[in-house]
Amino acid sequence: MRISELAQRAGVTVHALRHYERLGLLLPARTASGYRDYPESMRREVVFIAMSRRIGFSLQAIGELLPAYRAGRLSIATMTEALQHRAAALERQITELQAQRIQVLEHASWLREQDRRQRARTRTPSPWPKAAARKDRK
Missing domain, CATH: 1.10.1660.10 (Multidrug-efflux Transporter Regulator; Chain: A; Domain 2)
Structure with missing residues (x-):
């Protein structure tokens, strides 16, 4: 064919x-x-x-x-052994990926905190006081 x-x-x-x-x-x-x-x-x-x-x-x-x-x-024994080795390799990969995911999320959290701190430091109060809203205006 x-x-x-x-x-x-x-x-x-x-x-x-x-x-x-x-x-x-x-x-x-x-x-x-x-x-x-x-x-x-x-x-x-x-x-x-x-x-x-x-x-x-x-x-x-x-x-x-x-x-x-x-x-x-x-043989089935040979194939089963090969499959068991593959499953073990997958488990190792899963463990490594989960650890990497935790590091990524921790880094993202750290960056958000750095951004929050930076914004808090650069925020300056307005030199003009805000006018109070008057309820009695018509």
Whole structure:
């Protein structure tokens, strides 16, 4: 099948398929006229790559798992372990992002306080007293 058909059937872009090929993740055959020719079995590999990318695996990590996947030797234990490592990495990222969020909010609060102080220092009273509103005006 041609690249556009594989892209459509696997739910990815043609650009992504070309990128995977440049990285050596996909090795399509070529027709006599130079067109890429993907076997039906490659759709399954592309779906594996796309799903792995969606949950945050790097293309390098996918490349390490792909040979076993192709050969049907990627065990559930191996995949479960890889997923556990990914979940742990996500937990670390979440913790780091929460700490960073706190720092951002503290900095914003500090800046608001600096602004409030600056405004209080530069506020000068008017030299003219405000006229009292008279209720008896008609």
